[in-house]
Amino acid sequence: MAVSFKPIRPLLQTGVNTASRWFSYIGLGIGVLLLLCSVQMYINIQQMLSEGSVKKEGSDFVAITKIITNETMGKPEMNIFNEQEIDELRKLPFIEALSPLLANDFRVQLSAGEVIPFSTDLFLETLDDGFIDTVPPSFTWQQGQTLVPIIMSSDFFEIYNVFAPGQGLPQLSKQTAGSVAVQITCSGNGQQQVFVGKVVAFSDRVNSVLVPKNFLVWANHTFGTKQTIEAGRVFLKTKDANNPELLRFLDSKNYKINKDRTLLGRNKIIIQGIFSGLGIFGLLVVVLALLLFSFYLQLVIARSKDSLQLLLTLGYSPLWLSKNVSKRFMPVYIVIVISALGLAQLMQWAFHHYAMYDRPELSSFVHWIVVVLSVILIILSVFSNYKLVKKLLYKLF
């Protein structure tokens, strides 16, 4: 028959110093809540950021340019990436791959023919296919082919539709734009040739007018004058565009990320710093509360010293007593931590619903890590209590 703790319970003078006990309970509750909420917010930021970036196959794609300053204005050679600089970028461990955005080195004019009375000078660029988010099978060119497929930036297309009515031009849907054939006139090096351009896809990632690489290499060779390859922009493939190392490198080199996708990343560092601080503060409060509770426990044991000593004299095992005395406080810990978890859940729901308007990348429920952390906190509290009680009881023996 198992020995019952029930007749022993009244021998413990737990009624002493109620204020200290309640302070430690409340402190523990607040500390745990702070800790859980900080961890949850940390996770929220991570989730928002990973969804917010343009990822393809788990990597980020960003374009970098050199910042044009008053000193470098009018000196194109200072604002382009030379081969040495591209090599330096290639060697960086946090850059998986890169592709310079090659631009046309000859004059390009675009006209929409008789359908739309529109003509403009244009630039063409090219990039390795792996860096483009939308590459249809038709995005190929062979020498002698007059049809040149084009991938256009969605942003450029939007801008066209904004200014088109003012210029007396028709606004176009993406479907229509894809069916309109435009004339591309390439000239330079004493030569001129007209090609038929067709928009085959729109890109959200690359702010440019892209043509197949072999076309531009051939055209630069045919109509251009320069021998070396120069790029004003370089596209980078990296695991995390918000990697602080990458950001520090780019800042040190005075390179700028186009369409700054790292803005959130830079804020993330600050916000995560704040929540880390808050989490550490929460942890500190938890430790303080546990300390306060240990004082209370020591007081209980000191006040119940005679009874506990007599129990040991009668043959009660110090181990059994330690387990049972500390177990007596276990429900309190469980209630406190579960209440804090419940509150954290409520706050997460409110944050998701009211502050984030139910954004799909976030969840209304706390992350499993937060639940695991709660369980760890319960175990930690119970275990630290048990160790303390055991130590005190062995002293009484």
Place this chain on the structure above:
Amino acid sequence: MVFILYNLMQLTIQQLLPAYFENKRKETSEVWGKDIVFEKGDLVKIIAPSGSGKTSLISFLYGMRSDYNGNILYNGVNLRRSTPEDISIHRKDHISIVLQDLRLFPDQTVQENLEIKRQLNPYHPPEKIKEMATRLGIGDKLRSKCGMCSYGEQQRTAIIRSLLQPYDILLLDEPFSHLDSSNAEKAMELMLEESRLRNATIIFADLERIDYFPYTKLYHL
């Protein structure tokens, strides 16, 4: 080390002397500084005048104090090498005691005091408590708080408490100091009966000889 004493038979003391006693005590005492073996079933009477270390001896044997020189061996195992956990098993299953200062929970009733001990390793059913208490004349005190009972009633409670567990050795330290001879005799009778049931050793330390304890060995401390 695990102190297993399931078949405790023998208690040996070797050159035992409280650390605070001078060596010359060995010359006058029949216990201090001697090698003695107590066999199972022995009824040992130790006559100990005040200041001769009677309570110290009982405390040493029960493992409550260790400020002594020499050895105490239970079945050949040195008590000094036992952990607190071993000693608590020892107290629960093999050695019972009636302390001079009684040691009861004053805010608990007589019944509760007895039940706290009984539940640890029940040798008797709960009804036995009432039976023993009635026999020793405190049957009507079971619901009274110990702190409200007279010393005599408390002493009888402590005696009954010592008889509710299995034991091989019963240590008695002036168990009748607050009892009249009639009540003391009844209590002795009960203890002898219970010890016979267990074939246990009684080590009875008191100031003077008591006629109703049929000792088989007598020592002067």
